Structure formats: C-alpha cells, structure tokens
Amino acid sequence: MTPRTVFHLEVNPKIPRRLIRLEELANNLWYSWDRPTRTLFARLHPGLWDAVGHNPKAFLKRVDEKLLAEAAEDPVFLASYNHILSAYDSYHSEPVRRNGPSGLGPDDLVAYFCAEFGFHESFPIYSGGLGILAGDHCKTASDMRLPFVGVGMLYRQGYFHQTLDNDGNQHALYTDSDFDDLPVAPVIDRDGRELKVSVELPGRSVAVKVWQARVGHVTLYLLDTDLEENRPDDRDISHRLYGGDRTMRLEQELVLGVGGVRALAAMDLKPAVFHINEGHAAFLVLERVRMLMGQGLDFATALEAVAVSTVFTTHTPVPAGHDHFSDEMILTYFDWYLKEVKILPEELLSLGRTPGSNDFNMTALAVRGSRFHNGVSRIHGEVSARICQSLWPQIEPEENPMDHITNGVHVPTFLFQDWADVFDKFLGNEWRSRLCDASFWTRIDEIPDHLFWSTRQSLKSQMLYLVRHRIAIQHFRNHGSEAHLDRLLKYADPINPHVLTIGFARRFVTYKRALLLFHDLEWLKQIVSDPERPVLFIFAGKAHPADVPGQELIRRVAEFARMPEFEGKILLVENYDLRLARRLVSGVDVWLNNPTYPQEACGTSGMKAAINGVINLSVTDGWWGEGYDGKNGWAIKPAPEGMDPVRRDREEAQTLYEILQDQVIPLYYDRGKQGYPVEWVKLAKRSVASILPRFNSMRMVSEYVQRFYAPAARQGAIYAQNRFENAKHIAAWKSRVRTAWPGVRLQRLDTGPKRIQFGDRLTFKVAAHLNGLGPDDVAVELLIGRTTQTDRLSKYERFRFRPEPSVDGSDQHVYTLDLEPDLCGKLNYMIRAYPYHPLLTHPFEMGMMVWL
Known part of the structure; x- marks a missing residue:
C-alpha cells in the first residue's frame, strides 16, 4: 500500500440566528438536570446525539447545518425551543432564594472544594458517588440562589471507559477530552488574558490555568496544569482523575487546595466560608493561613481565624481510606512554606499527626483546620467520630465535634420526566417547591x-x-x-x-x-x-x-x-x-x-x-x-x-x-x-x-446552610473583628489552657446523701485545682440520669456549677450547684470539667476534659 498522510479538518455549522441561543443552553450545565433541553438537542439528530455522548456543545459543532436550517423553520421545534428558553430565563432571573431565607448574607460567599464533580456523562471529571454528590450540591445551591462557587480540577482524562471480555475481565480505556467540546471557558483577568496562578513544588513553580463552568446560577472554577510552560510531568498533574502514584496524588491535592485558594484571590473573590468536601482539598487550610500571616498575624492566630470559617465533610468510613503522605514528602513539598511562614517542621507536621502513625493525615489536617465537621449519615457520623476520636482525646466519641448531615439527591436530575408529568397532573406544580x-x-x-x-x-x-x-x-x-x-x-x-x-x-x-x-x-x-x-x-x-x-x-x-x-x-x-x-x-x-x-x-x-x-x-x-x-x-x-x-x-x-x-x-x-x-x-x-421529602438535596443543603455555613460565616466575622482581635485572643487563651490543663484536677467537698425525697434540694460543692487558669476558663458540670437509661451521655441531663468568689487568692476554686432532681427512682450522676470560652465554636473543640 502506498504511504499516505491523513490530515484532519473540522467543519462547524453556522447556527441560524433564530436558534443562536442553543449555544447558551449548551454552555450551561443547567441542561444536566433539565431533560427537555437535552431532548431538544437529541431530536435534531438522535444518532449524532448518542455518538457525542449526549454532549450539547460537541453536538452543535458537528451537526449538519442543513438540519439546523430546517429546525429554524420547523414550528414544532421552535415551539419547544421557545418553551425551554422561557423556562431557562425564568430560572436564571429568579430574584429571591427559594425555600425560605438561607441565613447567609449576600456577601457570605461559600467556596466548595472537591476533587471531582459529577453533573452529567458529557462532562467526565468524576468517578463516582463523591463527584455525583458534589454535582448535586452545586445544582441545589443554584436552585436555592445561594452565594456559592465550586472549585475543582479540569482533568484531561476523567474516569475510565470500561469494557468486559468474555471472562468478565475488566479493561480500562482512557480517552483525552477536548476542552473545546466541554461546557467550560477560560477565566479572563482584568488585562484580558487567560487567568493563571502558580503553585510551588520542589525546585519549581507550576502554572495553573483557571477555567469556569456555569451550573445554573453557580460558577464552578476548574484548575488545569496541562500548559506548554510546564514540565511534562507537571502537565500530567491534572491529566487523570485519581491517576498516578503517591507523588502525583500529593501534587494534585496541592494544586487543588493551594492553587484553588490563589485562583479565588486572583479573581478578587473573598469567601466567607470554605467547605472541604473530603480531605483531598485540605491544603487550602495552609494556604489561607499563609495569606493571613501576610497581614501580620502569627501562625496560631491565623489558624484559628481560618478554622472557624471552614467546614469539613468526610465521606470515608474506614481509617485506611483517608489520604496520608510520609513526613518526608510533606517537608520536601512544603520547604518553601516553612521558610516563608517561619514555623518549625514539627509545627506543620503536628497538624496532620494521628496516634500510632508517622504519616501526615489529610483528614487530621482538615479537622484541625476547621470547626464544623460532619459525616454523611447518622451511622457514618458515629463511625467518623470514633475514627477521629484521637483528635479530641479526652472527649467521648458521641460528644466530640464530629456531626453528621445525611446526603440527599437532586430531584430534578434523578426524577424521571414521566413522574414529573404525573406529579404535575395529580399534585399540581407546587410539588417542586414542597420537596421537603x-x-x-x-x-x-x-x-x-x-x-x-x-x-x-x-x-x-x-x-x-x-x-x-x-x-x-x-x-x-x-x-x-x-x-x-x-x-x-x-x-x-x-x-x-x-x-x-x-x-x-x-x-x-x-x-x-x-x-x-x-x-x-x-x-x-x-x-x-x-x-x-x-x-x-x-x-x-x-x-x-x-x-x-x-x-x-x-x-x-x-x-x-x-x-x-x-x-x-x-x-x-x-x-x-x-x-x-x-x-x-x-x-x-x-x-x-x-x-x-x-x-x-x-x-x-x-x-x-x-x-x-x-x-x-x-x-x-x-x-x-x-x-x-x-x-x-x-x-x-x-x-x-x-x-x-x-x-x-x-x-x-x-x-x-x-x-x-x-x-x-x-x-x-x-x-x-x-x-x-x-x-x-x-x-x-x-x-x-x-x-x-427526607433525602433530597434541598433538605441537605438547607441543613448545611443553617447548621454550618451561616454559623461559620458569623464566627469568621467575629474572629476577624478589629484586625482579628478575637482570633488573637482565643489563640493565646488556648495556648495558656494547653499548658495548664495537665495540672487541672477536681475534688468533691460535699458528702452527698444516698437517698432523698422528691422535692428535696441538694447542694454540690467541688474544689477545682486550676493550675493557673481562672474560674471562668473552666466549666464544671453535673450529668444526671436514670440508671436504666444512662448507657449514652446524651441521655443525661446537664447542670452547670457556678464558681464561688475566691477568698484567699489560692489556685483552688470552689464551684457550687443547687439542684432539685425532677426524676424519681435510682439515678446516676457524674461531675466533670472542661475548658470554656464564649468564643469557642464547639464546647469540646479543645478535646480536653477531666472527670471527678
């Protein structure tokens, strides 16, 4: 056969003026949950629609111009097109947040970081449940009109295409995405150039290009290192989702966490709340600390200011599933960081330390760098509390700060149109606003x-x-x-x-x-x-x-x-x-x-x-x-x-x-x-x-707003007042408490009867040796409950002791409680003390407690 050269040429159709907004529909991931929009594209050429993987943008680049011209004159197609545009415009002009007030102010921007986002099969930057959940979170934030942005990675290769042979052996096929076919566009800076930030790696800096995707009202920013100015191995950092070895994983997480924060700053976006969705993005904590230290804060103060405005969600139910890296790797990759912020290596490593391991644990970093933490179901919250209990060593898992918000699904995405039509007929259109x-x-x-x-x-x-x-x-x-x-x-x-x-x-x-x-x-x-x-x-x-x-x-x-x-x-x-x-x-x-x-x-x-x-x-x-x-x-x-x-x-x-x-x-x-x-x-x-009504993402995101986002925004603002005066105060107070706490102990002063009549009043007195702390620095508490119902601390009633004025100025302080039990029968009671400060986000966030 004679050798030949094959040249490639792509011919794109001109979209008729009457249909010009098809491009707008194709470039907004609103199509991922609006089935009529996808159907509109499919009806033009079902075979091509399947061939391009249901990708509207790729479809418009390949469809025959004759079909578009015919559609522009087809009254049935135009009626569908105009109906969809009407729905699209109504959705995007929605002036108020639906489903009630959000609790967030208009400037309380939430930045949601995740290693993967799953919106639709045409946008392959996800692998599974974590990504689909992140996509549903963004879609729902759009539905609720929240001030919200997402931050992730733009992978050239998403998760693999699977084939199975006759014996059931799996074969993985990776294909490179053409970014021109994806619903993304480069972010343009003030000078009209494509926005890029840099991230330090050992001996070099990596350029990171910032892209954006529209998700209804929400913008998703995606990071890309596949740039000519980068070394070949650095170009590969964003090449494949969850690809490569431990080094590649660390570099991806650095780009996501550090590069993501820098990208937001370069666009002059100032989130009030940062949400770390799984530990991959936890390095954002260190970058935010570095930026605050640039304003004159010390490391401990900056960490407190960052943590109170940070939410961390863990999705991993087993300890082995949490990302971790060797201390040597962390010190190699953060050598520049230690020099800039002027802290000792051990101070950095301590943020990722867990008992029994010499590795740097990303979940530990995320927990220590946040004050709002949750698992993704009630059971998983309990499991996560046990997995992370060493981070609050003196607190029982059921009481430690690990909470839970159960996941939900985006109903418009996963409820089939057949059901939507049935619901419209028998329940009325209001069902869409009564999801919860x-x-x-x-x-x-x-x-x-x-x-x-x-x-x-x-x-x-x-x-x-x-x-x-x-x-x-x-x-x-x-x-x-x-x-x-x-x-x-x-x-x-x-x-x-x-x-x-x-x-x-x-x-x-x-x-x-x-x-x-x-x-x-x-x-x-x-x-x-x-x-x-x-x-x-x-x-x-x-x-x-x-x-x-x-x-x-x-x-x-x-x-x-x-x-x-x-x-x-x-x-x-x-x-x-x-x-x-x-x-x-x-x-x-x-x-x-x-x-x-x-x-x-x-x-x-x-x-x-x-x-x-x-x-x-x-x-x-x-x-x-x-x-x-x-x-x-x-x-x-x-x-x-x-x-x-x-x-x-x-x-x-x-x-x-x-x-x-x-x-x-x-x-x-x-x-x-x-x-x-x-x-x-x-x-x-x-x-x-x-x-x-219980397991939809509207309920889920509403819980995040009410229980985490709004409180985190408030705490962040409180800590930042007067040039971070409160952050400085709490950092100094915590340092003092950590030094004194090993010497804190309790002693009971009253004898306490074994039996009383209902209505009798008891007086409890406890002497607390505070080792230099003041009486207002420590809360002393009595827990009481029936002997048959006290297998969990949550079943106890709690009563706070009051500190008595010190007489002789000694380090021993007396706390008193007058109590008239409102229960009859056999009761158990216990007395304990823990650090207390009104600025704490969670009463047990220091992980310290002593029991009598």
Missing part, C-alpha cells in the same frame, strides 16, 4: 394505582431497551452469536416488562459484597427458576484499575452469570456511567444494596431509586439506617460488629434469600383481578412518600 414537606407527599396516594403501576412499567421498559443495547454491544464485540444473545435477553423484554427485575449497580469494592447474592447457589437457583415467577438480576459497576480484588468480584459475577442455571437471569452490564445509572435507578423494581456494616458512608443510589417508585432491599447501613421505617421497603439487619466474617456473610445471605423468597417475589406476582400487584404499588407509594 413530608405531609405534602402523603398526597402520593391521590395518584391512581393503575397509573402509578403503568408509569413504573414504562420506565422499566425504557431501562430494558438501554440494557439490551449495552449487552448487545459487549456481546458482539466479544464475538457472541445472535442466537445466544436472544437467550441472554430472554427476560429483559421491554415489550413485556413483567419480570421482577432487581438492580445492583455501584462501585465494585469488597465491602459492598457484590457476591453475597451468590453465597448459596442452590438456594439462589430455587429463587430464580420458578417459570411462573421469574426473576432478573442486573449488575453494573466499575472497579478501580488498581483494585485487583474489586476486579475479581466483577469476574466472579460474570462467571456466575454464564452458568446454565443462571443464564439470562443474571446480566452484567459494562461501563456503568451516569446515563445507565439514571435508567437503572428509575427502571428496576427493587434496588439491592448489601454492604458490610458499618462501611457504607451513605449510599445515595437507593434514594434515587426510591423517588422513582423503586423499592429498596438493603442492609440498614448508611442512609437506609435512617430511611427504613418498617413499611417502605425491606431491611437486612446487620450482624453485630466483630462477628466472624464468614458467619456474618452466611447469616446475612440467609436473610436476603428469605426476604426475596417469602416477601419480595410473592408480593410482586400477586396480581389479582386488577392485573397489577396492589400491595406492591401501596409499598412503592409509601417508599416515595417517606423518602423523597
């Missing part, structure tokens, strides 16, 4: 059962079309035959979608236990082999390319799916992405989740399923520990922590099989004379009514 009103959602019963069921069946049919399409692609790529494909898809019939379909789709990691369903193959065979009551299981998910055990789980599922007794009854769909996720959570009948308790931080996929009328069957871990009420799904009660893992899996698999065999399958196939399962529909309605 539990009493309103009892009206779900006003939807006729037969219409509810037919909507569910329609969504299931749509899901099955996509599943069949994906399965066919992977089947033929792996050289399968058409005859065998027909066998595989026998039960996945979108024309007759009456087979009970159960979905399991999530990241493949060992704690999520994808193989629990296959614990007893004979029992499972009984469950799926009844020809009158068939069952279809659909699996999907990716394992990290470096996670060999996770990839082995995928291979084992594929192996089970190939067994003759399970062929066609277990489907494994490759390349789990947002598009497939939206279809699965809306289309299956049951959403299965069986993690090892308590390792599921939250798990939002079940919420997405529930709002679409899908019923959850889950271990009561993560959010389901709060969401399950006994009447809205099925629960697998977890075995006690510490049980032998083999026995635990056996017992929980048995529970799963029993629920499937005795409850799920009979209920689904109990059709009766109506032709649909009446009790199933009743349960599904109860699921929607109980879960949608």
Whole structure:
C-alpha cells in the first residue's frame, strides 16, 4: 500500500440566528438536570446525539447545518425551543432564594472544594458517588440562589471507559477530552488574558490555568496544569482523575487546595466560608493561613481565624481510606512554606499527626483546620467520630465535634420526566417547591394505582431497551452469536416488562459484597427458576484499575452469570456511567444494596431509586439506617460488629434469600383481578412518600446552610473583628489552657446523701485545682440520669456549677450547684470539667476534659 498522510479538518455549522441561543443552553450545565433541553438537542439528530455522548456543545459543532436550517423553520421545534428558553430565563432571573431565607448574607460567599464533580456523562471529571454528590450540591445551591462557587480540577482524562471480555475481565480505556467540546471557558483577568496562578513544588513553580463552568446560577472554577510552560510531568498533574502514584496524588491535592485558594484571590473573590468536601482539598487550610500571616498575624492566630470559617465533610468510613503522605514528602513539598511562614517542621507536621502513625493525615489536617465537621449519615457520623476520636482525646466519641448531615439527591436530575408529568397532573406544580414537606407527599396516594403501576412499567421498559443495547454491544464485540444473545435477553423484554427485575449497580469494592447474592447457589437457583415467577438480576459497576480484588468480584459475577442455571437471569452490564445509572435507578423494581456494616458512608443510589417508585432491599447501613421505617421497603439487619466474617456473610445471605423468597417475589406476582400487584404499588407509594421529602438535596443543603455555613460565616466575622482581635485572643487563651490543663484536677467537698425525697434540694460543692487558669476558663458540670437509661451521655441531663468568689487568692476554686432532681427512682450522676470560652465554636473543640 502506498504511504499516505491523513490530515484532519473540522467543519462547524453556522447556527441560524433564530436558534443562536442553543449555544447558551449548551454552555450551561443547567441542561444536566433539565431533560427537555437535552431532548431538544437529541431530536435534531438522535444518532449524532448518542455518538457525542449526549454532549450539547460537541453536538452543535458537528451537526449538519442543513438540519439546523430546517429546525429554524420547523414550528414544532421552535415551539419547544421557545418553551425551554422561557423556562431557562425564568430560572436564571429568579430574584429571591427559594425555600425560605438561607441565613447567609449576600456577601457570605461559600467556596466548595472537591476533587471531582459529577453533573452529567458529557462532562467526565468524576468517578463516582463523591463527584455525583458534589454535582448535586452545586445544582441545589443554584436552585436555592445561594452565594456559592465550586472549585475543582479540569482533568484531561476523567474516569475510565470500561469494557468486559468474555471472562468478565475488566479493561480500562482512557480517552483525552477536548476542552473545546466541554461546557467550560477560560477565566479572563482584568488585562484580558487567560487567568493563571502558580503553585510551588520542589525546585519549581507550576502554572495553573483557571477555567469556569456555569451550573445554573453557580460558577464552578476548574484548575488545569496541562500548559506548554510546564514540565511534562507537571502537565500530567491534572491529566487523570485519581491517576498516578503517591507523588502525583500529593501534587494534585496541592494544586487543588493551594492553587484553588490563589485562583479565588486572583479573581478578587473573598469567601466567607470554605467547605472541604473530603480531605483531598485540605491544603487550602495552609494556604489561607499563609495569606493571613501576610497581614501580620502569627501562625496560631491565623489558624484559628481560618478554622472557624471552614467546614469539613468526610465521606470515608474506614481509617485506611483517608489520604496520608510520609513526613518526608510533606517537608520536601512544603520547604518553601516553612521558610516563608517561619514555623518549625514539627509545627506543620503536628497538624496532620494521628496516634500510632508517622504519616501526615489529610483528614487530621482538615479537622484541625476547621470547626464544623460532619459525616454523611447518622451511622457514618458515629463511625467518623470514633475514627477521629484521637483528635479530641479526652472527649467521648458521641460528644466530640464530629456531626453528621445525611446526603440527599437532586430531584430534578434523578426524577424521571414521566413522574414529573404525573406529579404535575395529580399534585399540581407546587410539588417542586414542597420537596421537603413530608405531609405534602402523603398526597402520593391521590395518584391512581393503575397509573402509578403503568408509569413504573414504562420506565422499566425504557431501562430494558438501554440494557439490551449495552449487552448487545459487549456481546458482539466479544464475538457472541445472535442466537445466544436472544437467550441472554430472554427476560429483559421491554415489550413485556413483567419480570421482577432487581438492580445492583455501584462501585465494585469488597465491602459492598457484590457476591453475597451468590453465597448459596442452590438456594439462589430455587429463587430464580420458578417459570411462573421469574426473576432478573442486573449488575453494573466499575472497579478501580488498581483494585485487583474489586476486579475479581466483577469476574466472579460474570462467571456466575454464564452458568446454565443462571443464564439470562443474571446480566452484567459494562461501563456503568451516569446515563445507565439514571435508567437503572428509575427502571428496576427493587434496588439491592448489601454492604458490610458499618462501611457504607451513605449510599445515595437507593434514594434515587426510591423517588422513582423503586423499592429498596438493603442492609440498614448508611442512609437506609435512617430511611427504613418498617413499611417502605425491606431491611437486612446487620450482624453485630466483630462477628466472624464468614458467619456474618452466611447469616446475612440467609436473610436476603428469605426476604426475596417469602416477601419480595410473592408480593410482586400477586396480581389479582386488577392485573397489577396492589400491595406492591401501596409499598412503592409509601417508599416515595417517606423518602423523597427526607433525602433530597434541598433538605441537605438547607441543613448545611443553617447548621454550618451561616454559623461559620458569623464566627469568621467575629474572629476577624478589629484586625482579628478575637482570633488573637482565643489563640493565646488556648495556648495558656494547653499548658495548664495537665495540672487541672477536681475534688468533691460535699458528702452527698444516698437517698432523698422528691422535692428535696441538694447542694454540690467541688474544689477545682486550676493550675493557673481562672474560674471562668473552666466549666464544671453535673450529668444526671436514670440508671436504666444512662448507657449514652446524651441521655443525661446537664447542670452547670457556678464558681464561688475566691477568698484567699489560692489556685483552688470552689464551684457550687443547687439542684432539685425532677426524676424519681435510682439515678446516676457524674461531675466533670472542661475548658470554656464564649468564643469557642464547639464546647469540646479543645478535646480536653477531666472527670471527678
């Protein structure tokens, strides 16, 4: 063959003037939660829409100009276009914050830092749950009209495209994004140039370009090091999400945390609150401290001023999942920092120190550099309090400052349009403004059962079309035959979608236990082999390319799916992405989740399923520990922590099989004379009514505003008053307390009766040796409760002692409490002391306490 050169040329169409605002729609991620906007693009050329991955911006660059010209003259298309523009303009001109006052002032900007953001499959800078949650957070901040910006990384390669071979082996394919095809644009500085900041790395500075993406009312700023002026290895820092070795991970986190703060400063944005969403961005604490020290503050004062205006959310349920780096790496990468701020290496390293480890822990840095901390469900908050208890060593985990705000999902993104239309008809348009009103959602019963069921069946049919399409692609790529494909898809019939379909789709990691369903193959065979009551299981998910055990789980599922007794009854769909996720959570009948308790931080996929009328069957871990009420799904009660893992899996698999065999399958196939399962529909309605108002992102972000953002903005302002006078005061006070606290002790002065009559008054007296502290520096407290109800400190009533005036000027101070118990019966009481100052954000933030 004669050698030849292939040259590339892209010809972009001219968009007709009547349709010119298609470009505006394509460049605002509002399209990621407005389905009619995406449909508008798709109807122009469905094949091209699929080919460009549902990316409106890429679509407009490739669609034939003739189609655009025809659309500009098509009255039906123009009517849809104008209707969408009207909705778009109404949304973006909304003058007030919806769903009530936010508690934030107009200048109380919140800056939300995260390593990944998941808005839509067309914008691949996410890998999974953390990114989707961050995307939902931004969308909801836009819906609420909050003063809010996001800060993240613009990766040339997002998470990988997954293919599976005949044996179920995962193959990861990475592709580079063309930034011209993404809904981003460079930030332009005052001089009309593209904005760049620099970040110091050992022996060099790295240039970081700042991009912006519009997310409704919110702006997302993204950082990019793939610039010609950078060294090849530095250009790679922002190349791949979660790629490379520990050095690459550290450099990515430096660019995100340090570079992100510098980017905001370069744009003259002055956030009142910084939110660190997972520890990857925790280096922003050090950069903010450095900037405040440039205003003349010392290190301790600057740290206090930074911490009170910082929120930290952890999503990791196991200690090993928290990022950590060697001390040597930290000192190498922060050598410039130590010289500039003039602190000792140990002062820096102490911010990331945890007992029993010589590594620098990013979660420890984030906690010490913030005063508002939370896990992402009630159970996860308790787990995180235990994981982080060494940071408040004298405080019981249940009382330490680790709080929780349970995640929620963005309803406009994950509620399918079919349901929105049904809700409009039977609940009225007001349902969109009543998302958090539990009493309103009892009206779900006003939807006729037969219409509810037919909507569910329609969504299931749509899901099955996509599943069949994906399965066919992977089947033929792996050289399968058409005859065998027909066998595989026998039960996945979108024309007759009456087979009970159960979905399991999530990241493949060992704690999520994808193989629990296959614990007893004979029992499972009984469950799926009844020809009158068939069952279809659909699996999907990716394992990290470096996670060999996770990839082995995928291979084992594929192996089970190939067994003759399970062929066609277990489907494994490759390349789990947002598009497939939206279809699965809306289309299956049951959403299965069986993690090892308590390792599921939250798990939002079940919420997405529930709002679409899908019923959850889950271990009561993560959010389901709060969401399950006994009447809205099925629960697998977890075995006690510490049980032998083999026995635990056996017992929980048995529970799963029993629920499937005795409850799920009979209920689904109990059709009766109506032709649909009446009790199933009743349960599904109860699921929607109980879960949608509690587990949506409007409730979640409202909690962040009320409990964290607004208080953090207020505390930040208080600490900054009079050139940070209060920050200086609290830093000096804490230093004094830390020095004195080891010598603080309590002694009881009264004898205290063993028995009294109800109504009698008791007087307690305690002498406190304060080791140089003043009586107002220490709170002395009595806790009292019934002996049968005092397994947790939260069940005790608390009463504060008052300090008596000192007589002889000694270091011993007397505290007194007069108490008339309002309880009868046997009581327990305890006395304790802890540092107190009215400027503290949390009463136990110093982690110090002594008990009598």
